Amino acid sequence: MDLSELIRDLPDGAVLTDPDLTERYRQDWARDPAAVEPLAVVRATSTADVQTVLRWATTHRVPVVPRGAGSGLSGGATAVAGGIVLTTERMRAITVDPVTRTAVAQPGLLNAEVKRAVAAHGLWYPPDPSSFEICSIGGNAATNAGGLCCVKYGVTSDYVLGMEVVLADGSAVRLGGPRLKDSAGLSLTKLFVGSEGTLGVITELTLRLIPAQPAQSTVVASFATLDAASAAILAITRELRPAMLEFMDRVAINAVEDALNMGLDRNAEALLIARSDAPGSYAGREAELMLQACTEAGAVEAFHTDDAAEGEAFTAARRFAIPAVERLGDLLLEDVGVPLPKLPDLVTGIARIARHRNVTVSVIAHAGDGNTHPLIVYNPADAAQTERAQSAFGEIMELAIALGGTITGEHGVGRLKKPWLPDQLGPEVMALTERIKRALDPDGILNPGAIL
Amino acid sequence: MDLSELIRDLPDGAVLTDPDLTERYRQDWARDPAAVEPLAVVRATSTADVQTVLRWATTHRVPVVPRGAGSGLSGGATAVAGGIVLTTERMRAITVDPVTRTAVAQPGLLNAEVKRAVAAHGLWYPPDPSSFEICSIGGNAATNAGGLCCVKYGVTSDYVLGMEVVLADGSAVRLGGPRLKDSAGLSLTKLFVGSEGTLGVITELTLRLIPAQPAQSTVVASFATLDAASAAILAITRELRPAMLEFMDRVAINAVEDALNMGLDRNAEALLIARSDAPGSYAGREAELMLQACTEAGAVEAFHTDDAAEGEAFTAARRFAIPAVERLGDLLLEDVGVPLPKLPDLVTGIARIARHRNVTVSVIAHAGDGNTHPLIVYNPADAAQTERAQSAFGEIMELAIALGGTITGEHGVGRLKKPWLPDQLGPEVMALTERIKRALDPDGILNPGAIL
Structure with missing residues (x-):
């Protein structure tokens, strides 16, 4: 594939093709073994850059994998064959308006940086993934990330009032705005939250803030x-x-x-x-x-x-x-959630699976909202154990579904949990999802292989 | 149009065709003058009834106008020529689970009835439209209704965790569930909230509750x-x-x-x-x-x-x-919202429009979230004044848009505000909306003329 047109239309240094440089964009934290060397990595500096990439990708039918900080845990940013990894890590502007209690942030800013910028005005952006020091606000929106405070304050979706998003054909649209209430038209803002880069690339977020509520x-x-x-x-x-x-x-x-x-x-x-x-x-x-x-x-x-x-x-x-449990070995990290009363059934069921598969599984949880992170410990050098760990990984998701729960509370489906999604949603919801995907990305260039 | 098949497949008395009986389903509170006598009114008693209606409507290409309690203020439930008005007013079951702090409610229940049912368990469903004693929870979800508490507690969308919705072809899908966190697949639940019956008919809602927070x-x-x-x-x-x-x-x-x-x-x-x-x-x-x-x-x-x-x-x-201002005359009721610092500009601008059009406009507002209800007083017997009032109605929405605001904070677009929606959203967002509409309702039978 000839990249000269793309390179010409983007700022100097935006397009990386040297494998030594693209290597660190090949996988996210899920370390998806299916990741391949991408065609190129584009480090966008502006909405216009993102538009350039998507127009080019649509013209040439090239897959585009959007990427935030690469801290995703489900393989949502796994590089795909012949595809562009489009990272927003360089898009890092933020303005805070204490009067409307909103911030307008570009997607590459880290969650912690958003928190710090708004804290300077006595304000708080609640969603707080444990990875808040290393995860990007764009990735948070793409996965509808959660965290520890959600039991009281809700999830990312509850704090995204508006956005600018670039669609597959390269057009940029503005959705919502700095208004807590807005019933004008379909709830498109919320549709893009949690869409994991499969419907568009978020280039700006308008975030709802509240006065600081320090834990007492x-x-x-x-x-x-x-x-x-x-x-x-x-x-x-x-x-x-x-x-x-x-x-x-x-x-x-x-x-x-x-x-x-x-x-x-x-x-x-x-x-x-x-x-x-x-x-x-x-x-x-x-x-x-x-x-x-x-x-x-x-x-x-x-x-x-x-x-x-x-x-x-x-x-x-x-x-x-x-990190502490990680000292025991490599981890397969789950994100299953259940209705709160099913929490004991989930945890005892996980212990049963661990015994049966003869692997260590540690459970930590955002207990107040029923969202758990079973950590499956394994040694990748031990092929048999790795296979047992992978069996346990699937069985824990099946258990969560059987208990009326979800395979992912806050990390997203990405590529690693995709095989279990139809079991949770059922064929009709999968078909509905595909109809929306086709309507917004008819050529299927946006993060192909994620979710669907 | 032969209704015998529809009548046969629905419970006795579900289908009304007598104009004396259908008259009260012809309009909602917006009193849209374009409302006509519908082909029939169907009072559904179950999800299966709703499916029967939509399957029949798809087969025969008959428009269906979903209707809750008929308290809508934007003409979202205006009966259309040759169409069915499908009311969910008879679907009134609710179960409250204090352990998961959720309620599963059918759409015909009034907001106040939901509040009372959950209050019996010490719980609270926050969204509180001023019409809470007469508006239905299904209508609340369809319009993403707000109320007085939203300044602190957010809007309906923030409290809908899941739903059952019947699509245009009559298939029923379950989205989300009693889980505060769920990143599995697209945020379809939120897409249907605020869709005003144009994408599907909501037949059940799973609502998030919080412990009662009495005002002190x-x-x-x-x-x-x-x-x-x-x-x-x-x-x-x-x-x-x-x-x-x-x-x-x-x-x-x-x-x-x-x-x-x-x-x-x-x-x-x-x-x-x-x-x-x-x-x-x-x-x-x-x-x-x-x-x-x-x-x-x-x-x-x-x-x-x-x-x-x-x-x-x-x-x-x-x-x-x-109701107090209504004693001065008939009202055209606005629902415009602006970013909070623009509130004085909005209110003074409205006063200017009122003077220019020589009509009385009273402004009440959910001031904390910038959502105002300018009430335009007019005498429908005075044709010239009515025309001036209607001019003011449009000019107030144009003013809100010019101030970076919305034509509707909580009532929805329906039919009465539709002409102004493209001015707010712009052609790209309208095109995106139409793509989603076509993907979910290819024959255009669901509430045609509302929003789009």
Whole structure:
């Protein structure tokens, strides 16, 4: 494929073809083994660049894989044969309007950078994937990313008020705007959120912000049984509005304790970390009520602290669970979610699958919203174990579907979870999805192989 | 058109053709003068009934106008020539699951009935259109309805986690489910919210609930100038999270005072009513801060009350503004929204249009989210005045668009605002909308003439 036209129409250095340079754009964090060397990588600097790429790609029927920071965990940005990887990592402008409580951000900005830019105005952008220091806001929108705060504050979709998106044919459209309420026309903004680059390339986001709500009080509780921890989770979410309600199982507790030496109870089957960001003195009251729920559910040990640094240390420990468990081996990372009452069935079912497949599976969870991250530990040098791990990977998704859940709560389907999507959605919803895909990307050039 | 097959396949009495019986389904509250006697009205009792109607309609290329409670204000449910009006008013089941904090509701239930059913479990469904006692939850989803609480709690779209929807060909699909986080596949649930019956007929909704957050404290402030009131609004939303922040202009204040005799300041140019539902003692603190913002902005009179009945009386007065202004004449009801800093420009611009067209326009607003309801008063017996009122109706939407706003914040486009939609969205977004419409409703039988 002759790239000269594309190179001519883009800024100097925007098109990379040297394999040494394109290598780091070949895969995202999912390390999809199917990834191949791409035809080229384009580092767009503007909406116009993105339009140039898509016009060219439509003319020449070249697949385009949009890519944010490459921190995706489902292979949504796996490079495909003969395709362009189109990264928005250089599109990093942001303007914050404290009066409308909105920010207009380009997609390459990291989530943490958005948070910092708006914090300078006393404002907060809630969605907080654990990877917030390394994931891009464009990728967050493309996957409808979640995080720890979602139990109280909702997901990315709830904070995207508008966007500019470049369609397959290279036309750029503006959807929505800095208005909390807007019923004019179809909800196209929300359709593009979570579309994983299969319908268009997001080049700008208008984000809804709220005044900063600093966490005030943190509860930590350990449990000797999963059932006791589950009872505490349900009691808390039934009555209260925790700003965070996180879960770690015994494997994760021990892995974190190995790494951080915090004095966590190594014998506990479950650890819960909950936070209240209620304003004023009610945070302490809410923490007391959460503590009481844990105690009544049979917590072995439970305490709460109003010390911000101590609370942050426990939150950081929970965020550190994935790297900590990763010290045990390579990970297959799940993202299954179930309706909250099914959480114990999911966790015990996962333990059964782990025993049957003879692999270690550690479960950490955004427990308050039923979104779990089973971490399947394996050694890629051990072919038989790798195969058992992959079997467990599928069986856990099948279990989640059987429990009325989802194969992905916040990471997206990408390529790695695609085989299970029809089992969750059913043939009619898949057909509906394909109708929309065909209407918006008739030539199928946008992220082919992702989702569909 | 021979209806015998349709009558045969539906429950007894489901199909109405007697003009005396169909008359009340001919128009919604917008009283669209273009409404004609429909071919028939079908009162569906189940998803299967809806499927029967759409299969028959597709076979015979008959237009279908979906209808909830008929309280729509944009002519979204105007009966069309040779068409079926398909009402879901008889589909009224609800189940509440306090553990997942979700409700599964059929579309014919009124918003107030949903609120009451979930309140029995200590839960709350936030979206609260002023018409909540008479509007249906299905209609709320179809228009992405808002209300008074949206400034803090968001709109209908933020509370719809899943749905069952019947497509044009009669197939029924289930989208989403009782999960706060779900990134599996396209965000189809959100696409159908706000689609005004043009893409499918919603037959069931899975709604997200939160623990009840009763309003604790109410602030009432009157202002001698619009600028002072605007300054107070911006100061409040900049720092605080009011659970309600409502505005009435001088005409509305006087109309309400004529009707209710509450002692409102008839000389004020603007009245603000704000509420805090912060938990615990912080509500009082938040009310004090809101009061302070009003005073510093130059309020003529301002007070706050923790008395629930008194707070509710002022909220009810605001809700009563439309019927109160209606005593002055028939109303053309607008629903324009602008980014918050443009609110003074919008209100002064509306006053200019009113003077120019020599009609009375009263402005009430969900001020905290920039969504206003200019009420254009006219006498339909006065043809010249009616024409001037209609000119003002269009000019107000054009003004909102020019200010970067929307022609509809929460009522939907329907048929009455359709001529202005391309001015707001632009030709590319209209083309994108038509591509999705054609993909989902290739024969164009679903609510033809609404939105597009």
